[in-house]
């Protein structure tokens with residue numbers, strides 16, 4: 001997944017480079033700046049002293065010293081002043097310039113905090129949206145297989161509206177409860193409920209006579225395989241009139257994985273990958289179920305993750321970012337994460 005959103009302390013990330021939300025002096029501070037300097041040790045500050053500061057929107061690179069990463073890229077985000085002073089474009093530059101430096105240093109993985117969303121007051125949800133959009137813009141223009149981690153340190157970064165949260169909660173309760181009621185009644189309908197089985201009931205019986213199977217009918221059945229997941233995916237891409245890269249980028253799936261799926265018609269993706277493609281293709285629920293089935297999965301009402309995905313598809317909302325906000329709010333793993 002080229003862009004992954006993770007909940008973590010960035011000083012623990014084993015990425016090739018982590019990005020520091022610094023100030024223009026580059027001489028340390030509080031927040032993530034303070035945490036990075038504390039974890040890297042005094043050598044980091046010593047190297048920062050040689051850099052001569054950094055302008056807002058620009059980025060400079062140092063070694064990682066005692067951190068588990070090779071490099072630290074220091075960038076200075078804009079101070080939020082209401083959004084009408086070019087803050088968005090300056091924040092975008094932080095990401096683009098940091099990624100350009102990372103690529104120049106040969107990094108394959110880069111981890112960002114939510115720049116400017118702490119002391120500098122940038123609203124968290126917008127800061128996250130700029131982070132995702134800028135990373136996607138850079139990765140779209142860049143043919144390197146870099147993976148960008150967006151590291152969320154506190155839940156406040158993902159605040160979905162109260163109404164949306166309540167809607168989804170009711171939707172989950174209706175289906176989750178219904179599933180559990182059905183599952184229990186299913187179990188009670190079993191021919192011999194567990195508590196009725198007694199030792200004496202076990203009689204040794206000869207194995208059931210098996211019907212010798214007719215090889216030709218089995219070969220015939222196997223030859224009539226349905227369309228595979230990969231075949232349906234490629235057919236849907238053609239029907240939508242989009243390119244392969246538009247599809248896998250929207251699904252937040254990396255190029256290597258997509259070419260595996262394209263070249264092997266029997267390729268079995270993971271469930272999150274299959275769902276990410278269904279969302280990227282904006283399939284209705286019936287076709288989403290069909291595509292998942294071809295990968296060997298179903299949307300189950302025993303899983304909050306599945307019910308939330310179903311909620312968004314039923315409401316025609318295929319915005320992976322908003323879906324992730326909801327999944328995050330319900331402590332579920334994220335699409336593309």
Ligand code: APR
Pocket residue numbers: 008009010011021022023028029030031032033034035077113114115116117118119120121122151152153154157
């Ligand atoms: N790991 C990941 N993210 C973190 C961590 C951490 N250990 N600590 C804080 N954060 C998050 C915050 O929750 C916030 O979402 O980093 C984001 C950026 O917050 P700040 O660190 O306050 O950075 P910023 O808003 O860009 O302000 C920069 O603050 O620390 C000073 O010297 C810095 O003057 C500069 C200003």
